[in-house]
Amino acid sequence: MAAQAQQETALDSLRDREIGVEQEHLDRVYLRLEEKIHEAEFLMNDAAQRGQVGTPGALAERDAQVFRAGIHLNRLNNEFEDFLFGRIDLLLGKDGKKGPDGAYTAVEPAEGAVRDDNTADIAETLHIGRIGVLDQDYTPLVIDWRAPAAAPFYRSTPVDPGRVVRRRVIRSKGRKVLGVEDDLMRPELKALLGGQELPVIGDGALMAALGQARSHTMRDIVASIQAEQDLVIRAPAASVTYVEGGPGTGKTAVALHRAAYLLYQDRRRYAGGILIVSPTPLLVAYTEGVLPSLGEEGQVAIRAIGSLVEGAEATLYDSPSVARAKGSSRMIKVLRKAARGALELNDSPTRLRVVAFGRRLELEAEELAGIRRAVLGGTAPVNLLRPRARKLLLDALWERSGAAGRHSDPELAAELRSSFDEDITSEDSFIAFLDAWWPELTPAAVLAAMADERRLGRWARRIMNPGEVRRVARSLRRDGSSVHDIAMLDELQAILGAPARPRKKRDLDPLDQLTGLEELMPVREESQRERAERLAAERTEYAHVIVDEAQDLTPMQWRMVGRRGRHATWTVVGDPAQSSWSDPDEAAEARDEALGTRPRRRFELTVNYRNPAEIAELASKVLALAMPGSESPRAVRSTGVEPRFTVVEDTLGETVRNEAARLLERVDGTVGVVVAMQRREEARRWLAGLGDRVVALGSLEAKGLEYDATVVVSPAEIADESPAGLRVLYVALTRATQQLTVVSAQRDEPDAAGVPDLLRD
Numbered sequence: 005m006a007a008q009a010q011q012e013t014a015l016d017s018l019r020d021r022e023i024g025v026e027q028e029h030l031d032r033v034y035l036r037l038e039e040k041i042h043e044a045e046f047l048m049n050d051a052a053q054r055g056q057v058g059t060p061g062a063l064a065e066r067d068a069q070v071f072r073a074g075i076h077l078n079r080l081n082n083e084f085e086d087f088l089f090g091r092i093d094l095l096l097g098k099d100g101k102k103g104p105d106g107a108y109t110a111v112e113p114a115e116g117a118v119r120d121d122n123t124a125d126i127a128e129t130l131h132i133g134r135i136g137v138l139d140q141d142y143t144p145l146v147i148d149w150r151a152p153a154a155a156p157f158y159r160s161t162p163v164d165p166g167r168v169v170r171r172r173v174i175r176s177k178g179r180k181v182l183g184v185e186d187d188l189m190r191p192e193l194k195a196l197l198g199g200q201e202l203p204v205i206g207d208g209a210l211m212a213a214l215g216q217a218r219s220h221t222m223r224d225i226v227a228s229i230q231a232e233q234d235l236v237i238r239a240p241a242a243s244v245t246y247v248e249g250g251p252g253t254g255k256t257a258v259a260l261h262r263a264a265y266l267l268y269q270d271r272r273r274y275a276g277g278i279l280i281v282s283p284t285p286l287l288v289a290y291t292e293g294v295l296p297s298l299g300e301e302g303q304v305a306i307r308a309i310g311s312l313v314e315g316a317e318a319t320l321y322d323s324p325s326v327a328r329a330k331g332s333s334r335m336i337k338v339l340r341k342a343a344r345g346a347l348e349l350n351d352s353p354t355r356l357r358v359v360a361f362g363r364r365l366e367l368e369a370e371e372l373a374g375i376r377r378a379v380l381g382g383t384a385p386v387n388l389l390r391p392r393a394r395k396l397l398l399d400a401l402w403e404r405s406g407a408a409g410r411h412s413d414p415e416l417a418a419e420l421r422s423s424f425d426e427d428i429t430s431e432d433s434f435i436a437f438l439d440a441w442w443p444e445l446t447p448a449a450v451l452a453a454m455a456d457e458r459r460l461g462r463w464a465r466r467i468m469n470p471g472e473v474r475r476v477a478r479s480l481r482r483d484g485s486s487v488h489d490i491a492m493l494d495e496l497q498a499i500l501g502a503p504a505r506p507r508k509k510r511d512l513d514p515l516d517q518l519t520g521l522e523e524l525m526p527v528r529e530e531s532q533r534e535r536a537e538r539l540a541a542e543r544t545e546y547a548h549v550i551v552d553e554a555q556d557l558t559p560m561q562w563r564m565v566g567r568r569g570r571h572a573t574w575t576v577v578g579d580p581a582q583s584s585w586s587d588p589d590e591a592a593e594a595r596d597e598a599l600g601t602r603p604r605r606r607f608e609l610t611v612n613y614r615n616p617a618e619i620a621e622l623a624s625k626v627l628a629l630a631m632p633g634s635e636s637p638r639a640v641r642s643t644g645v646e647p648r649f650t651v652v653e654d655t656l657g658e659t660v661r662n663e664a665a666r667l668l669e670r671v672d673g674t675v676g677v678v679v680a681m682q683r684r685e686e687a688r689r690w691l692a693g694l695g696d697r698v699v700a701l702g703s704l705e706a707k708g709l710e711y712d713a714t715v716v717v718s719p720a721e722i723a724d725e726s727p728a729g730l731r732v733l734y735v736a737l738t739r740a741t742q743q744l745t746v747v748s749a750q751r752d753e754p755d756a757a758g759v760p761d762l763l764r765d
């Protein structure tokens with residue numbers, strides 16, 4: 005007993021000593037950071053003074069300096085909670101060459117680095133942090149986690165250790181080191197650092213990280229990225245990086261870290277921005293804090309799939325059958341017809357009457373319809389066809405006027421024609437006719453037109469059945485948009501094209517402006533070149549697109565996302581077994597179209613870091629039903645707490661509330677109650693007053709999120725709610741990091757132990 009106590013005291017003092025060693029290093033780092041902040045401030049002041057000199061050269065130099073110093077200050081002033089988090093102790097490298105970050109570049113140890121008696125000297129110690137810091141003499145005090153020299157911190161394993169002998173995770177808060185955890189990569193080796201044997205503290209940083217309570221925002225995993233994840237994060241950005249992995253394998257975490265890595269790697273290339281597409285606003289809120297903590301913000305846009313279209317925001321849900329109709333690629337045809345059909349709404353005029361060269365000219369309904377058909381013949385955007393429609397109208401009027409044959413001299417004939425056109429186009433009635441007959445359409449106006457069941461039935465003939473038409477039209481009459489409406493609006497934008505805008509006034513002759521004559525001039529439409537320039541300025545495309553939960557994108561959503569990355573490189577992460585889309589093959593086809601023929605690099609993540617083995621095993625029963633033959637990821641830890649099964653006693657609400665309250669007492673962090681979509685509102689009322697550690701979620705809202713404990717309410721109800729119900733249930737069952745309760749109602753057919761039919765062996 006006494007011996008054990010003695011040993012423990014010795015270990016404690018060893019730990020304290022090692023914490024002291026890291027504290028000393030952190031103090032040095034902060035000292036250096038302060039120096040750099042002063043340097044940056046000095047540069048800013050200096051630059052401001054230079055600005056007063058006023059020569060163009062000095063001004064340009066000042067701007068560049070202020071820009072650089074500003075970035076610097078911004079990053080340095082960022083108070084990172086655990087700025088320094090890792091350290092590796094390495095053997096001598098093979099070639100003794102150093103990289104730009106001041107560290108040796110060799111991955112493999114030099115021959116003779118390990119002596120015959122299995123002893124070796126530590127030749128290099130690197131500290132890893134969220135940003136890199138060099139000492140005055142350019143020795144690295146901290147290596148940025150994304151730098152090549154930091155890769156062994158993540159990649160090294162006992163099987164393939166490279167030069168790494170000891171890998172240490174440092175826990176700190178602000179300027180204080182709180183703890184250290186070591187892993188030995190070469191346990192057989194007796195390594196000496198400064199003549200002393202290398203001490204080893206603790207038993208694994210990963211397990212410590214995984215056991216921590218969850219809050220309402222995601223943490224980064226920068227201190228404990230695992231080798232298979234690191235391969236994805238640092239994969240070269242060429243073409244498409246395609247990652248599959250089961251629940252909890254770190255796909256979202258990896259996607260976020262990859263964005264930070266790519267920016268660090270090639271900031272100029274990604275100046276066009278990185279877009280991260282997330283399935284729900286809840287997941288955006290959960291994850292958006294991670295990037296600033298990794299030293300990145302600004303150039304990355306994290307957007308929910310329902311927030312990709314400027315000026316529209318999805319707030320409504322569609323029933324599964326409406327969602328299926330709206331999300332399917334069948335909808336493209338309907339939208340094309342609607343965009344063309346919408347030209348004829350609102351009492352489109354059936355006759356054109358003008359006066360030219362003193363003669364009255366008319367085009368009747370039939371001729372007008374013929375002209376419209378001719379203009380719409382191609383696939384060009386409807387709004388951009390207006391000038392062509394105008395031209396064909398003038399051609400028809402010209403023919404009607406009989407003036408065509410009047411001159412045989414081509415020059416005179418052309419002059420005559422041009423004054424004919426001008427005569428007509430300056431007439432108010434012609435402009436009014438054109439506005440009514442070929443109105444400028446907006447996506448919202450076309451979608452609103454589709455809310456009329458009769459009209460929609462016409463446009464969707466032989467594409468949607470009458471039941472679908474009725475339900476879709478009804479859903480479009482609601483106030484607000486659903487996530488599927490957003491993809492339709494985006495498709496319509498592409499079908500309609502941005503309307504041509506009137507030319508700016510400065511294009512007109514200044515004399516006309518002075519005399520007020522400009523008011524009388526017909527407004528000229530913007531030229532093709534002007535339009536292209538304007539659109540380039542309003543660009544919504546990105547240099548790299550990351551799609552999270554990619555298995556859920558509908559064909560229409562793939563098209564919308566594809567339009568934002570036509571020239572981009574891509575990272576696509578997902579899990580087919582969690583797809584809530586009813587027809588995965590159709591979605592895969594649309595995905596392949598969006599990604600084009602770019603070559604793909606495939607990766608697989610195989611380890612579940614979220615669920616304890618007890619919960620993962622239960623979920624695997626649903627996986628076997630949802631996707632027979634597919635493999636569950638391997639859970640890395642076990643808590644000894646089996647999932648709990650209860651059946652409804654008095655009312656469903658009461659039972660669920662009691663279970664949530666029970667779990668709140670058992671975990672420190674959050675509790676999620678997952679119900680079928682139709683019960684969302686009700687479930688929020690059940691939980692009223694239990695505090696903000698507990699939340700109620702519809703099954704589709706739970707996507708990507710995680711809680712310390714979850715209550716899954718009526719598996720059968722969730723599974724029956726949509727054609728992809730079993731996969732949605734699989735998502736619901738894999739949200740907990742510690743404890744899970746399943747509440748069964750009658751329809752779940754629970755056995756004597758309360759286990760519902762769907763979860764029995």
Ligand SMILES: Nc1ncnc2c1ncn2[C@@H]1O[C@H](COP(=O)(O)OP(=O)(O)OP(=O)(O)O)[C@@H](O)[C@H]1O
Nearest residue numbers: 225228229230251252253254255256257613614708
């Ligand atoms: N290397 C790691 N170290 C520490 N924690 C990790 C690591 N990898 C993943 N995690 C944690 O595991 C949990 C699951 O990760 P994440 O949400 O990224 O998984 P996912 O694959 O996107 O899951 P799902 O498909 O279910 O949405 C998160 O809490 C994440 O922080």
